[in-house]
Amino acid sequence: MRRATAAHVAALTGNTGGIAWPRHSLEVDTMSTQADHGHELIPRPQQTPDALRAALAAVDPARLEEMQGTKDEAFAKAVEWQSLSPVQSWVLTWARDIEIARRPDLSTRYTRAKGNLEHDDPTIAQEALRELSAVLDEAMKAVRG
Incomplete structure (x- = not known):
C-alpha cells in the first residue's frame, strides 16, 4: 500500500498550502448567511x-x-x-x-487527516487520505449549495 504524501494533498486540494487554525473570529460585511450559534467562526461568504x-x-x-x-x-x-x-x-x-x-468541525478533521498522511502505518495514512478527501468533498458540497 502506498503512503500518502504532500503531493497527494496538493492533488486533492489544488494547492500546497494548508488550512491553518483560525486566529480570530471577525464579523465580515460581505457574508451571505448567519453564523450557526457558535459552530461557525464567521458566516459563509x-x-x-x-x-x-x-x-x-x-x-x-x-x-x-x-x-x-x-x-x-x-x-x-x-x-x-x-x-x-x-x-x-x-x-x-x-x-x-x-x-x-x-467551521471548527471541518478544520479539526482536516488538520488531523493531514497530520496522518505520512504516518508510518500505511493503513492509517490511507485512512487519512480518505478522510481528507471526505472533508474536501463536504466543504465543496456546502459551498455549491
Whole structure:
C-alpha cells in the first residue's frame, strides 16, 4: 500500500498550502448567511473575490498573499484561454478552503487527516487520505449549495 504524501494533498486540494487554525473570529460585511450559534467562526461568504478575501482575512490572514497570487494566475489564464473557467475554479477552491477554516468541525478533521498522511502505518495514512478527501468533498458540497 502506498503512503500518502504532500503531493497527494496538493492533488486533492489544488494547492500546497494548508488550512491553518483560525486566529480570530471577525464579523465580515460581505457574508451571505448567519453564523450557526457558535459552530461557525464567521458566516459563509458570498462567492465573489472581495467577499472571499474578507472572509480569509478573518479566518486565515496568513494565506492572503497566496490567495492574491492564485487570483492573478486565474485571471491571466482566463484572458489567455478566453474562458471564465479559471476564475470559476479559483472562486470554488477558495470558497471550499474558507468553508473548512470557518467551521471548527471541518478544520479539526482536516488538520488531523493531514497530520496522518505520512504516518508510518500505511493503513492509517490511507485512512487519512480518505478522510481528507471526505472533508474536501463536504466543504465543496456546502459551498455549491
